[in-house]
Structures are given as structure tokens and as C-alpha cells.
Amino acid sequence: MNKNNVLFVFAVAAALAAGQALAQSAANYPSKPIRYIVGYTPGGTADMLARAVGQKLTEAWGQQVIVENRPGAGTNIGTEIAAKSPPDGYTLFMPTVANAINPTLYPKLSYDPLKDFVYITNYAKVPGILVVHPSVPARNAKELIALARVHPNALRHGSTGIGSPHHLGGEIFKTMAGVKMILVPYKGATPAISDIVAGHIEVYFGAMVSTLPHAKSGRLRALAVTSLKRVAAAPDVATLDEQGLKGFETGSWFGMAVPTGTSRDIINKLHAEAMRAIAAPELRNRMSAEGAEFVGDTPEQFTAFFKSEIGKWGKAVKASGARVD
Numbered sequence: 001m002n003k004n005n006v007l008f009v010f011a012v013a014a015a016l017a018a019g020q021a022l023a024q025s026a027a028n029y030p031s032k033p034i035r036y037i038v039g040y041t042p043g044g045t046a047d048m049l050a051r052a053v054g055q056k057l058t059e060a061w062g063q064q065v066i067v068e069n070r071p072g073a074g075t076n077i078g079t080e081i082a083a084k085s086p087p088d089g090y091t092l093f094m095p096t097v098a099n100a101i102n103p104t105l106y107p108k109l110s111y112d113p114l115k116d117f118v119y120i121t122n123y124a125k126v127p128g129i130l131v132v133h134p135s136v137p138a139r140n141a142k143e144l145i146a147l148a149r150v151h152p153n154a155l156r157h158g159s160t161g162i163g164s165p166h167h168l169g170g171e172i173f174k175t176m177a178g179v180k181m182i183l184v185p186y187k188g189a190t191p192a193i194s195d196i197v198a199g200h201i202e203v204y205f206g207a208m209v210s211t212l213p214h215a216k217s218g219r220l221r222a223l224a225v226t227s228l229k230r231v232a233a234a235p236d237v238a239t240l241d242e243q244g245l246k247g248f249e250t251g252s253w254f255g256m257a258v259p260t261g262t263s264r265d266i267i268n269k270l271h272a273e274a275m276r277a278i279a280a281p282e283l284r285n286r287m288s289a290e291g292a293e294f295v296g297d298t299p300e301q302f303t304a305f306f307k308s309e310i311g312k313w314g315k316a317v318k319a320s321g322a323r324v325d
Helices: 003-027 045-061 073-083 098-105 141-150 165-177 189-198 208-217 264-278 281-288 299-320
Strands: 034-038 065-069 091-093 117-132 156-159 182-185 203-207 221-225 251-259
Touching: 003 264, 034 045, 034 073, 045 065, 045 117, 045 251, 045 264, 045 281, 073 091, 073 098, 073 251, 098 165, 098 299, 117 141, 117 165, 117 208, 117 264, 117 299, 141 221, 156 165, 156 189, 165 182, 165 203, 165 251, 165 299, 189 203, 189 208, 203 208, 208 221, 251 264, 264 281
Parallel strands: 034 065, 034 091, 156 182, 156 203
Antiparallel strands: 091 251, 117 203, 117 221, 117 251
């Protein structure tokens, strides 16, 4: 046997051994605790979903899933940590709508959101809601659009920071409706809601969870939800699609991803258990009350959705002129 043949035999043997080791590793997965990186502070929807799913994984596998909150830089800090983690199934990541916005919002990222992750499943979508102060003479979105067209730049609309999905949702609304309103950005939902309740601004595009209670109490008036279907938590509030802005759909979404290179067997295990987790009645009841629409798609479907979100939000970012250096 010549030297080249010997080298070929060794190479084949090494590849087979590596394949067997990988298969054995996947078969034994998980054999130690798993961390779940979330790019937000504790207490929000992303954190709650990660902990709820993580608890179900722990119960199923007997290995603890530890949620690791790494907020900052529009989720880029946590995303970078996850992207550079070993692709062994022991680091999970919570992708959200921010990961589709950031490639256009930031001039440069230290990771590639498409190449560095495998997207396992989208747990749920949570729509936004359009509300006004009760003094605004509009009972629905059509009347608000008519009012804004007659009085351009007379209405002020609040959002939770430049580049947030609710800020960009407002920009998409203005573009599709052909109206002009003055943007008033805030550093979070609390000050924005405080100001619209007080009448300092007239219009607000916000998260369903934090805004709907004020609409139900009468302090604000809900004009529309930003999903394609009406929300069970507010069945009497029509969608923007129903009110003439065809195809309008914005809001947040939350899922599971792993670093690229993670074995398909491990991905399949994670996907199957994640499906069981989000089917749990206690999780569905809690999230549905907050306007969530459960998805539970395949890795291929989630990847296709994520790519479409980058395109959609990229157009909104460019139209708004938003940019973070």
C-alpha cells in the first residue's frame, strides 16, 4: 500500500470515528446543564418564555436549563456571546424581532445573524397595539388617518426608543397611511405610557402586554392591533389590515436558536421538546391572555420567516432614517 493510500485509509477512519463520537454525543444529550441566553433583562416576555420552556426541558431531561440574561446594545451583547459559543447544544439563544432589525439599524455587527445560528422554532408572536388619548376625536384607525391627513404633523406619536419594533411599526403605519405625525421617542414603555395617559402625546404604538390594561380601564382608547388576526385578549379591537392597511403586521416574536454547527440530532431533540413545552396549557393560557399567537414552526420555516423579517424591518429602518452607531 503506497503512502497516499495509507493517508486515505487513516482519513476515512478518522472521519468515521468522529461521526461515531458525534452520534454518541447526540444520543447522550443532554448530559450536563444547558444555558439559555436572553438579550433582555429579567421579567419581560422573552425572559418569561425562556424560563417557562427551560423548566419544561429540565423536567423532561433531568438537566437544569439556566437562563442567562445578557441585555444591552439592542440585544447585540447577548447575541454575540451566543454566536461565539461552542455548537454542542449546551448554549441556547432566544432570537427576537430585534435580531431582524439590527442588521440594518447598526452599521456593523460582530456576528452574522443568518450564518452564525440555526433557528429551531418560533414560539409565539405578540402583536403591538395602537392607542390614542381619549381627547383625540378618533374611534378607529380610519378616523385617525383621516384626522392626520387633515392636520399633518399636528399629532405626536410615542415609541419605546429609536429602532424598537413599536417605533418602526409607527413608521410603517405613517408610510402605508400616507400621513405625517411627529415622533416622540422614549426610553421604555413606562414613560411613554405615562405621557400619553397624561395627554402630553396623542398617539402611541406599544406592546400589548403593557398597554392593553390602560385601554381596558378607559385611560386610553384602543384603535387597532398590529397582527393580521384579532387578538383573543381584545376581540373587539380590529386589526389595521381590516381597517384598510392591507398586510400590515408588526410586533414581537420569540424563539429558540443554537450556534451553527450544532448536530442535527440535537436540533431535532430540542425542537421536539420545545413543541411539547409550548403546548403546555399553563403556558398557553398565560401568554394568550397577553395577546400571544403560538407558532411552533420547523427550523426551515423559522429560518425563512427570519429572512423575510430582515427584509421587512430593513425597509422600515431605512424609511425612518433610524441608525445606531
